[in-house]
Amino acid sequence: MPSEHWTHPEPGDGPAAVAAQPSPEQVIAGLRATSEGGAELTQLLTPEGERISSPRFDRYVDDIDAEALKGLYRDMVLVRRADREANAMQRQGQLGIWVPLLGQEAAQIGSGRALRKGDMAFPSYREHGVAYTRGVDLKEVLGIFRCTDHSGWDYKAHGFHPYTIVIGNQVLNAAGYAMGQKFEGKVGDDDSEATICYFGDGATSQGDVHEGFVWAAVYDAPLVFFCQNNQWAISEPTERQSRLPLYQRARGYGFPGIRVDGNDVLACLAVSRWALEECRHGNGPVLIEAFTYRMDAHTTTDDPTRYRLSDELEEWKLKDPIERVRAYLARGGGADQAFFDQVQADSDAFAAELRDYCFNMPEPPPDRIFSNVYAESTPMLDAQREEYLSYLDGFVGAGEH
Amino acid sequence: MADLQKLTIGKAINLGLRRAMEEDPKVLIMGEDVGKLGGVFRITDGLQKDFGEQRVLDTPLAESGIIGTAVGLAVRGFRPVCEIQFEGFIFPGFDQISSQVAKLHYRTQGKIKMPIVIRVPFGGGIGAVEHHSESPESLFAHIPGLKVVSVSNAVDAYWGIQQAIKSDDPILFFEPKKLYHSGAMKSEVDTEATPDELFKSRVVREGTTATVVAYGPSVKVALDAAAAAEDEGKSLEVIDLRTLSPLDLEPVFESVRKTGRLIALSEAPSESSLTSEIAARVQQECFYSLEAPVLRVTGFDTPYPPAKLEEHYLPDLDRVLHTVDRSLAW
Ligand SMILES: Cc1ncc(C[n+]2csc(CCOP(=O)(O)OP(=O)(O)O)c2C)c(N)n1
Secondary structure (H helix, E strand, C coil), X not given: CCCCCCCCCCCCCCCCCCCCCCCHHHHHHHHCCCCXXXXXXXXXXXXXXXXXXXXXXXXXXXXXXHHHHHHHHHHHHHHHHHHHHHHHHHHCCCCCCCCCCCCCHHHHHHHHCCCCCCCEEECCCCCHXXXXXXXXXXXXXXXXXXXXXXXXXXXXXXXXXXXXCCCCHHHHHHHHHHHHHHHCCCCCCCCCCCEEEEEECHHHHCHHHHHHHHHHHHCCCCEEEEEEECCEECCEEHHHCCCCCHHHHHHHHCCCEEEEECCCHHHHHHHHHHHHHHHHCCCCCEEEEEECCCCCCCCCCCCHHHCCCHHHHHHHHCCCHXXXXXXXXXXXXXXXXXXXXXXXXXHHHHHHHHHHHHHCCCCCCHHHHXXXXXXXXXHHHHHHHHHHHHHHHHHHHCCCC | CCCEEEECHHHHHHHHHHHHHHHCXXXXXXXXXXXXXXXXXXXXXXXXXXXXXXXXXXXXXXXHHHHHHHHHHHHCCCEEEEECCCHHHCHXXXXXXXXXHCCHHHHCCCCCCCCCEXXXXXXXXXXXXXXXXXXXXXXHHCCCCCEEEECXXXXXXXXXXXXXXXXXXXXXXXXEHHHCCCHHHCEEEECCXXXXXXXXXXXXXXXXXXXXXXXXXXXXXXXXXXXXXHHCCCCEEEEECCEEECECCHHHHHHHHHXXXXXXXXXXXXXXXXXXXXXXXXXXXXXXXXXXXXXXXXXXXXXXXXXXXXHXXXXXXXXXXXXXXXXHCC
């Protein structure tokens, strides 16, 4: 049976080949033809740092001059530095676990910087870079991984929902939020609001994500689904989740899907701005598949050597999201060595501040266990709290502590 | 002839799975990362290598999918063993578990059997982020049609998993993740022995002052408390419940008739839980033997707190001893 939506080309096939139903081997080859991400990959800055023009998307980054690009570069370097610092702190026992974003800086900074104040972002648990663009202090993110808190920041002030660890849950929550924006008439013109929701390639297998697509579609919710396809769901590659490039799934739900080079910050910014604009004008939802790569372990408890080959990593290193911007800036004269040195120094200072904070993070008091279980507490819970606290007091009194 | 091996709980489950797969080609293992990675806890380590990708399935990332397809595979004659990565992620599959796994046998008047095992690493004390430390077993024990067991040592782990796989009923198999790789919990497993029945609880330490009933990770806490109590001249009887549904409370009743006191211990919140059920049944059966009300030592009736607070949340030796004293003061 021919599959009319199968457009992922074999390497060297030229643009948008429509092939017959592929064999399983072809599916795997196609989904993992990481060389360029396929003919439909939107890219504005090549891995070599060359600006290529896109008739469709250039206008979305017209305002990104050398200064602005330097800003994006700085963002990426800072969040990478913070990420490496957190990874190291986990190794030193200062954090219970860390979820690295290494390699996904462009996807997160590009999409995050496309958002406006009134917009709302629903992250999963790896979106430290998006958090940073939303003005969330990364110290508050560290609290989650030091296990002092489940969520620290003020979600409303930052337009950044708490992290969601249960895979896919947040996608329906985001759909509901976006429906609310629509119901309140916040959709329709340039000044309108939109929502963006982050999830991984693995998450696309969950019922919640499928349902989120359905709901957002039938209610025309202003929701950008931002899938960071980093190729792996812990040990399982994308082909364990799908036989079709993920962006093509959108068509089945009746909204546009697009694949962007997730290691190209400029393209991520442009495509996200376009998608958000569609949503603001009431033409949402949109699915963006940011084609990227998780350059580190899934989390600090994972062992990627068990399931992936190191030459894959080596191949992706050549597509590093930061290096291409650096090459472009250096070559185009937009930035000199002093700039790069300054960013390096800033990022070191940023990391030192995080480290200092982490080492001195206050421990939550025991009565925190009982607070905020309910908006209005219950007599039974109050009694449990009193009983436990007086039990603890007993220890101190008896000199046993 | 006895074949003794000193095993951790994790390794015992691994060997039990291996043996079940060798004995019955219809046994399948399915779950996220169970193949190449050997599961996030490495419990299925090496099985895909030896049994292939059609018997050890790295599934798409979807719990409803894992359990829902296991139902279909079971209808087709397979015996799926599903791994849920952490207890907090079982809920996307809750619908399938409660609506299909638990009820198909009943709905078809026995025509369809559900020989499915759902392995669930559960409990706290590992310093994890949210959704990785919970104890939702009471929710499943509350669903008719499901059987629920929880192992606390390597011997039960090795035999229990095999017995669960052989059972024609669906079984939720709760594994104490904190103890998976604990060297202190290593024990000698006789792989040629005749195992205990699966749905029987067991006295694991005899005593006369009071009875402590526990399951899963809490059994170790109970045993540690009993050792500490001995220094204070108190003799605690400890019962490992092992089976949570059906509950085998006969040994508990018997023990309470002897000691007159019962402490029910669990990491789960207490309201409307297994410990509630134990308290109700014991007061019903042993009313005239009780010297004090049944007391409980449990997690609090709150969501699992950030892990920096789990030492407060989780029942520990001190809270057990304190509760024993409360019972004795009655
Ligand atoms: C419902 C649920 N099942 C399982 C897990 C355990 N788990 C955490 S992350 C993960 C893989 C997620 O992969 P993907 O969606 O691709 O996102 P990535 O981590 O690669 O960004 C799994 C299986 C979970 N958190 N939630």
